[in-house]
Every structure is written in C-alpha cells, then in structure tokens.
Amino acid sequence: MAESLRAVPAHSSADPGILAAQAQEDLVVGDEIVRFRYYTRMVHWGVALTFFLCLFTGLPIWTPIFGWMAPLFGGLQVCRWLHPWTGIAFSVFALLQFVHWAGEMKRTAADKRFTKLKNFLAYMRWEYHDDEVGKFNGGQKSLFWLSSLAALGVLVTGVVLWWPNYFSNPFREASWVLHDVTFVLFFLLVLGHIYLSIAEPGTFAGMVRGTVTKAWARLHHPAWYRDVTGERRR
Amino acid sequence: MAIPGLEVFQSSASLRGTGSALRQLPVVSKLIDTSSCIGCKACEVACQEWNDLPNAKTVQDGSYQTLPTMTADFWNLIKFHEVDVDGSFNWLMRKDQCMHCADPGCLKACPAPGAIVQYSNGIVDVNPDQCIGCRLCETGCPFDVPRFSEKTGKMSKCTLCVDRTSVGLEPACVKACPTGCLHFGTKANMQAMGNERVKQLKADGYVNAGLYDPAGVGGTGVITVLKHADKPELYGLPKDPKVPKSVRFVKSYLRPLGLLGIGAVVVGLVGHYLRFGPRTPSKGPPPAAPPPVA
Numbered sequence: 001m002a003e004s005l006r007a008v009p010a011h012s013s014a015d016p017g018i019l020a021a022q023a024q025e026d027l028v029v030g031d032e033i034v035r036f037r038y039y040t041r042m043v044h045w046g047v048a049l050t051f052f053l054c055l056f057t058g059l060p061i062w063t064p065i066f067g068w069m070a071p072l073f074g075g076l077q078v079c080r081w082l083h084p085w086t087g088i089a090f091s092v093f094a095l096l097q098f099v100h101w102a103g104e105m106k107r108t109a110a111d112k113r114f115t116k117l118k119n120f121l122a123y124m125r126w127e128y129h130d131d132e133v134g135k136f137n138g139g140q141k142s143l144f145w146l147s148s149l150a151a152l153g154v155l156v157t158g159v160v161l162w163w164p165n166y167f168s169n170p171f172r173e174a175s176w177v178l179h180d181v182t183f184v185l186f187f188l189l190v191l192g193h194i195y196l197s198i199a200e201p202g203t204f205a206g207m208v209r210g211t212v213t214k215a216w217a218r219l220h221h222p223a224w225y226r227d228v229t230g231e232r233r234r
Numbered sequence: 235m236a237i238p239g240l241e242v243f244q245s246s247a248s249l250r251g252t253g254s255a256l257r258q259l260p261v262v263s264k265l266i267d268t269s270s271c272i273g274c275k276a277c278e279v280a281c282q283e284w285n286d287l288p289n290a291k292t293v294q295d296g297s298y299q300t301l302p303t304m305t306a307d308f309w310n311l312i313k314f315h316e317v318d319v320d321g322s323f324n325w326l327m328r329k330d331q332c333m334h335c336a337d338p339g340c341l342k343a344c345p346a347p348g349a350i351v352q353y354s355n356g357i358v359d360v361n362p363d364q365c366i367g368c369r370l371c372e373t374g375c376p377f378d379v380p381r382f383s384e385k386t387g388k389m390s391k392c393t394l395c396v397d398r399t400s401v402g403l404e405p406a407c408v409k410a411c412p413t414g415c416l417h418f419g420t421k422a423n424m425q426a427m428g429n430e431r432v433k434q435l436k437a438d439g440y441v442n443a444g445l446y447d448p449a450g451v452g453g454t455g456v457i458t459v460l461k462h463a464d465k466p467e468l469y470g471l472p473k474d475p476k477v478p479k480s481v482r483f484v485k486s487y488l489r490p491l492g493l494l495g496i497g498a499v500v501v502g503l504v505g506h507y508l509r510f511g512p513r514t515p516s517k518g519p520p521p522a523a524p525p526p527v528a
Contacts, residue, residue, distance in 0.1 A: 061345045061368065063489050064247045076346055080366040124506070126513045164369050172373045173480035180484055184492040188499050195503040200513045215515035 021210025026135075026228045032211040033228050035135075041207055043097045050090035051190065054154075057083040058183065084162045087155065094151040104136060105144045110223070114138025131233065135224040143193055150186035154179060240400045243354040246344030261336075261356035262399060263421035264408065265428050267459040268469065269435055269443075270415040271327045273298055273312055280410030281310035284395060304330055306383030309392040310407055317468050324462075328469040329407075329416075332379045332392035334358045334455025339477035342485055343374025349389075356421065356455045357394045365389050376451060376475035394455060424457060431459050450476040 020029040027034040036044070057079040059066035070076040110132035113119055120139065122128040130137075136144070160167045160175035167175070197203040202216035217225040226233060241257045278300055282289070287307045292300050298314045315326040338358045341350040349364035350371060367387040371380040380389045395405035403409070404418040417427055428445040435443035444463025447453050462468050 061366070063493065064249055064345075064347050065493065067347060076364075077366045080346075080368050124510075126510055161368075161370075164372060169373060169478075173478055176370065176373060177480050177484055177488065180488050180492065184488075184495060187496060191496070191499050191503065195506075198512075199507055199510075202515070213515070219513075219515045 017211045018209065026224075028214075028229055029211065031214055033214060033217050033225070034210055035206040035212045035217075036210050038210065040100065041210055043093060043100055044207055046093035047090065047097050050086055050093050053086040054083065054090050055187065057086055062180070062183075084158065087158050087162075091151065091155045094148070098148050098151075101144060105141045107138065107141055108132070108134065110134070111138030111141050115142055129222075131222050133221050133223055134227075135221055137221065139196075143189060147186060147189055150182050150189070153182040154186065157182065240396070241354040242351045243356075244341065244352045245348050246341045246350040247347040257354060259353075259355040260420040260422075262394070262419065262455065263334075263356070263424040264394065264405060264456045265417040265419075265424040265459070266329045266456065267415040267417075267428070267431050268326065268328055269431070269440075269459060269461050270413050271312070271329070272413055272415075273314060273327045274412060275300060275312055276410040276412055277329065277407035277416065278308075278310050278312060280406040281392070282308070284398070284406035285309065285393075304379070304381055304391075306381040306385070306390045309381075309390065313470055315469060319462055319465075319468065324468070326462075326469050328458070328471065329456075330379075330470070331456060332358065332394070333377050333451070334392075334394050336452030336454070337477060339374035339376055339451065339481060340371035340380055341374075342477055343370040343481045345370060353396065353400075355399075357396045357399065358455070359393050359396050360389055360391060362386070362388045362390070374477060374481045376472055376477065421453075421455070421457075428457055428459050432463075435459070435461055446471060448472075448475050450474050 017029045017032045017034075020027050021034045021036070022038045025034050025037045025040065056069050057073055060068075060070040060076055060079055061083065067076070070079050073079050073082055110130050113130060114123070114128075114133065115138040119128050119130075123139070157175035157179040160171055161179060164172050197207070200220065202212055203220075206212040206216075214225070214229070217228070225231070241259070281287070287309070290301055290305070290308045293302055295302050297316070299311070301308055301311060304311045309331060311330045313328045313330045315324075315328070317324050317326060334357055336356065338350070338352060341352060341358060344350045345368060346364050346366045349361050349366065350358065351361065352358050365388040367382065367389065369380075369382050369389070371389055372378075372382065380391050382389055395403070395407075398405060399418070405416075408416040408418045417424060419427075425445065425447070428447075432443045432445055440461045442464040443459070443461050446458040446460050446463060446466055458469075458471070460466060460469060460471075466473055
C-alpha cells in the first residue's frame with residue numbers, strides 16, 4: 001500500500017510534502033522534513049481522540065461542576081456506560097503508540113541534562129539550547145514514559161471500578177483514589193503537552209501535516225536535523 | 235423515589251450541600267429489639283409485598299436464613315448467627331437492612347446528582363431515575379447494604395418505607411412483626427424505648443446489653459438492641475463503622491485540589507504565553523543558519 005502511494009504520477013498535483021509524509025519518516029522534501037508518517041499521526045490522533053472521550057465522559061462523573069458535559073453524550077447514565085469503553089479504546093491506541101515509539105524513547109545524556117529542573121525552567125523561558133537534542137527531547141521522552149505509566153494506571157484501576165464484584169473493598173477504595181490521582185496528573189501532563197505544541201509554532205503541523213520546516217527542526221531538534229539533512233555541526 | 239412534601243436535607247453530588255431544612259421534621263427511627271425476635275421472617279414477606287419485589291428463590295446454606303445475603307430484590311434479611319458466647323450457645327438473629335445513617339457513606343460516595351437523597355426526617359433514599367449504576371455507593375457503605383441490580387443497572391436498598399412513613403404509617407416490616415420487636419417513631423422516642431429494654435436485659439443478667447447506634451456514622455436511623463452490644467461482630471455488625479477514609483479523601487480533598495490544580499495550570503499556561511509568547515525559529519538560540527550542504 002505504502003509503496004503504491006509513494007509512486008506519484010507525473011501529472012499529479014498532490015503536495016509532495018504530504019505524499020512523502022505517508023510512508024516514511026526523517027525524509028527531506030524541499031524545505032521540509034517528514035517528522036511523523038501517516039501511521040504515527042493516526043495512532044497519535046487515536047490516542048488524543050479517545051483520551052478526550054474518556055475525559056469528557058469522566059469529568060461529569062468526577063464532579064457535578066462538569067455536569068454540563070454529560071448531555072453531550074446523552075446524559076450521565078450514557079457517560080457511565082460509555083466511559084469504560086472509551087477507556088478500552090484509549091488503552092488500545094495507547095498500547096499501539098507505546099509499541100510504536102518505545103524504541104525511540106531511550107534517554108540520552110542530552111535528555112538527562114534537559115530534565116534537570118534548572119534546565120527545564122530555562123527551556124520554559126525559551127533560553128535553553130542543547131545541540132545534542134535528537135528527534136525527541138528529554139521532556140517529550142519523559143511525557144512518553146509518564147503518560148504510558150498513567151495510561152496503565154487508569155486502565156488497571158478502571159478495570160477494578162468497572163468490575164467491582166471481583167475485588168474486595170480495599171482494592172476498590174485504592175482504585176478509586178488512584179484512578180482520580182492518576183487522571184488529574186495525566187490531564188496536567190496533557191495540558192502542558194498541548195500548550196507546548198501551540199506555543200512552539202510548527203510543532204502542531206508536524207502531527208497534522210506530518211512535516212516540519214528545516215528552521216523548526218534546527219531550533220528544536222538540532223541533532224535530528226543534522227542526522228536527517230547530513231549537515232555538519234556548526 | 236422523590237416524595238412530594240418531604241424536604242430533601244442533602245443530596246448526592248450536589249454542589250449546594252445540605253438543604254435549607256426550612257421545614258423541620260423530627261428525625262425518625264426504627265427500633266429493632268433482637269432479644270425478642272423469633273426469626274419468623276414476617277418482616278421479610280411484608281417488605282417484599284409492600285415494595286412489590288419478586289418472590290426470592292430461597293437458598294439452603296445450612297441455616298435458617300432465607301438467602302445468604304441481601305439482593306437488589308431483597309432488602310430486608312433476617313440473619314441467623316449460631317455462636318458461642320462465654321461458653322454458652324447463642325442463637326442470635328438480626329435484621330439486616332439499610333441503617334439510614336445520619337452521615338451516609340453511600341450518599342457521600344455517589345457521583346450522580348440526586349441519585350441518593352437524605353430527607354429532612356433522616357431517611358436515606360435512592361432515586362432510580364438519577365442512579366447511573368456506578369456502584370461507588372457500595373464502596374462508601376460501611377454496612378455492605380447497597381445492592382446493584384444487573385436487570386435494571388441501578389442500585390436499590392431499603393427505603394424505610396418512605397412512601398408509608400411520609401404519610402404517617404409505620405414501615406411494612408414493623409406493621410407485620412408479631413412479637414413487637416420492631417418499633418417505629420421519632421429517634422428520641424425509639425432511643426428511650428431501646429434504653430428501657432436494655433435496662434430490662436441488664437436486670438435479666440445480660441450485663442453487656444446495649445443499643446447499637448454507632449457514632450462513627452453520626453448515629454443511624456435503624457437502631458438495634460443487642461444482648462451482646464460489646465461484641466456487635468457476633469451479629470455481623472461492624473464494631474465501629476465509619477465512612478471509609480478514602481471516600482472522604484476523594485470527595486473532600488482530592489477533588490477540590492484537583493480542580494484547583496487544573497485551574498491553576500490552565501491560568502499559568504495562559505500567563506506563560508502572554509509573558510513569553512510563541513517560540514519561533516527566528517527567536518532564541520541558535521541564531522545563525524548553518525552553511526548549506528552542497
């Protein structure tokens with residue numbers, strides 16, 4: 001399938017960047033670099049969509065302050081019925097994404113430097129630069145591992161809450177507390193993730209169109225930029 | 235079901251907390267004198283009849299009990315306990331049902347607005363219309379009372395016959411009891427009557443007799459005279475029932491803290507954007523473009 005898509009007919013008016021972003025990552029196309037291929041993006045948006053379905057079906061159960069969300073799905077009863085299934089769907093996509101990315105998420109020396117609090121705070125002031133940052137920086141890798149852990153946490157505790165018959169009360173109590181704690185921390189992580197994709201223009205396009213500009217890659221992921229383009233270190 | 239004219243004092247998942255209590259009603263209570271219960275189960279039949287619950291298929295488990303445990307269709311179960319107390323054999327009977335706690339853990343745990351209510355006369359009731367069948371009330375209840383029905387997807391339990399008691403009748407079980415071991419009235423009257431009975435039992439040699447009205451849940455709307463009140467576990471009752479700490483922690487601390495945290499982060503991120511703006515490739519290091527590769 002991917003092979004046939006890449007064979008662009010000569011008369012095609014399709015965007016070469018888009019076409020290149022279908023099957024293969026880390027390709028230079030004109031002034032762009034393919035960052036996330038079609039599969040990567042589909043899995044990521046599957047994770048995102050199902051995460052928000054879980055969130056919006058769960059929040060009205062969490063507190064009546066968000067009760068107004070329940071009618072979006074047909075009421076609180078529907079939310080309660082839907083929430084475990086959106087959770088299953090989320091778990092499936094999260095697992096696909098985990099398998100897809102786990103190999104690329106090993107922490108390097110640069111990543112360890114990145115996640116030092118001082119450096120991370122400097123990063124958030126747009127003042128931190130490390131020439132050795134690869135395709136994913138230390139923050140992104142931390143997000144990957146933490147959110148994978150959180151996904152596992154909400155799944156395991158969610159199963160207990162879904163099938164309480166099979167568990168004794170201490171398990172049910174612990175699951176309730178942990179489901180809540182995990183979801184709040186997970187949501188905060190996701191808020192930060194979404195924020196940085198907006199506050200660092202060009203990032204969001206990488207996950208929608210699949211490509212980033214060379215200038216973006218050079219700024220945010222210099223080592224990856226050098227690998228992909230073959231340019232020497234300055 | 236919602237009872238017209240009976241003010242709701244507190245309601246599950248309600249932001250407004252407790253009701254106005256504008257129309258003060260005396261708190262009602264059922265008194266169970268286990269010492270005069272003969273285990274006839276007339277109360278079980280009366281409960282099924284009045285509440286239009288289906289006939290239960292009895293389960294023989296080696297005792298006189300109708301069923302091993304209450305079910306979504308069986309809200310009032312006489313439990314039979316054969317125990318040794320200080321070297322003498324005792325056949326203890328107890329009426330298992332919703333205790334109508336003053337501080338109900340089920341209501342505290344319930345996330346569905348109005349699914350569990352406490353009327354101003356103290357009765358704790360379920361609104362099936364609002365119940366979402368999440369079963370968190372089971373976790374909140376220290377007496378293991380709420381029962382989930384797979385048929386309806388809803389929780390059910392004893393209503394203290396709120397549809398009878400709100401119009402001046404006694405609960406069906408009280409009406410049916412042939413020995414007078416069940417009584418219904420204001421809590422103050424029932425406590426007085428119970429304490430009177432405890433005095434009699436003590437005079438009869440049951441020195442540990444007492445009234446089971448556990449303070450850990452603010453007292454209950456169903457109070458029980460026990461011959462061995464020092465060991466309520468003999469009857470299958472918890473010694474010091476409390477709403478689980480986890481339920482209080484989630485509802486009183488975790489949720490406000492979580493909301494505050496989420497709100498603070500959203501505000502913080504907006505503030506960050508206003509302060510630092512977007513990070514574009516033209517800003518910040520590295521300033522110079524690398525030499526193009528041939």
